Amino acid sequence: MVTLSEEVVLSKTKANSLDRIRNLNLWGSDLSDVSVIARMANVEVLSLSVNRVKSLAHFEKCSKLSELYLRKNEVGCLSQVHHLKGLKNLRVLWLCDNPCAEEEDYRLRVIRQLPQLTKLDHANIGDEERDAAKNAKPIPTSQSDADPSPASSPAPVPAKETAPSPPANAGKSGTSNNVLYAVMALIAELDEEALSIVKTEIEQRIDSLK
Structure with a gap:
C-alpha cells in the first residue's frame, strides 16, 4: 500500500499548506491511500489516474472540486459515486477503466446521481442523455446493495x-x-x-x- 502524505503533496505542488493547493497531479504513482486529500478544502483539479484508489469517500469534503480524473484505478462499485453527490462544482469526472464502469448502464446511472456533471469520461453529456438518465436504475448507497452486470459498450474515443x-x-x-x-x-x-x-x-x- 502506497500512502499519499502531506509532505509529498507539498513538495510536488510547492505550496506551503494543503489549503492553498488548487491543482494536484499524481498520475501513475501507485497510490492506494489518498485520505490526505480530504484536507485540501480548496483543490479544484485532481489528476489521479493510473493508481490504486478504491474509495471516493476522501473527495466528498473537496467542495470546490471541479475536475476529477480517476481513470484506471480500482473503484469497484458504483455505490462509491454517492460520495461525490454533494460536490456542486464538479463538472468533469473520469471513471472509465475502473471495475465500476463495467456495471450495467454505467454512464446513465452516474449522470442520474451527479446531474451537475457536464462531461463523463471521453464524452460530453447532452440533453438526450440526461433525459435517458432519468429512467436509469438508481445507484445504491452501499456496496452490499449493488448488483453488478455486464457493461454497455463504452463511448468511442x-x-x-x-x-x-x-x-x-x-x-x-x-x-x-x-x-x-x-x-x-x-x-x-x-x-x-x-x-x-x-x-x-x-x-x-x-x-x-x-
Missing part, C-alpha cells in the same frame, strides 16, 4: 489529429530540438485528460524556474 510539423526556429541545440519535436509529436496522441495533466506540469515547471 475521438480520432486523434495528425502531429503538427515543428517550427524551423524551435530550438538552438540539436538535443533541444529532438526533445521538442518528440514532445510535439506525442501531444497529438494524448486525450483531453492527459493534455490537462501536461498543462499542469508545464505551469508548475515554469513557476519553479522563476
Whole structure:
C-alpha cells in the first residue's frame, strides 16, 4: 500500500499548506491511500489516474472540486459515486477503466446521481442523455446493495489529429530540438485528460524556474 502524505503533496505542488493547493497531479504513482486529500478544502483539479484508489469517500469534503480524473484505478462499485453527490462544482469526472464502469448502464446511472456533471469520461453529456438518465436504475448507497452486470459498450474515443510539423526556429541545440519535436509529436496522441495533466506540469515547471 502506497500512502499519499502531506509532505509529498507539498513538495510536488510547492505550496506551503494543503489549503492553498488548487491543482494536484499524481498520475501513475501507485497510490492506494489518498485520505490526505480530504484536507485540501480548496483543490479544484485532481489528476489521479493510473493508481490504486478504491474509495471516493476522501473527495466528498473537496467542495470546490471541479475536475476529477480517476481513470484506471480500482473503484469497484458504483455505490462509491454517492460520495461525490454533494460536490456542486464538479463538472468533469473520469471513471472509465475502473471495475465500476463495467456495471450495467454505467454512464446513465452516474449522470442520474451527479446531474451537475457536464462531461463523463471521453464524452460530453447532452440533453438526450440526461433525459435517458432519468429512467436509469438508481445507484445504491452501499456496496452490499449493488448488483453488478455486464457493461454497455463504452463511448468511442475521438480520432486523434495528425502531429503538427515543428517550427524551423524551435530550438538552438540539436538535443533541444529532438526533445521538442518528440514532445510535439506525442501531444497529438494524448486525450483531453492527459493534455490537462501536461498543462499542469508545464505551469508548475515554469513557476519553479522563476
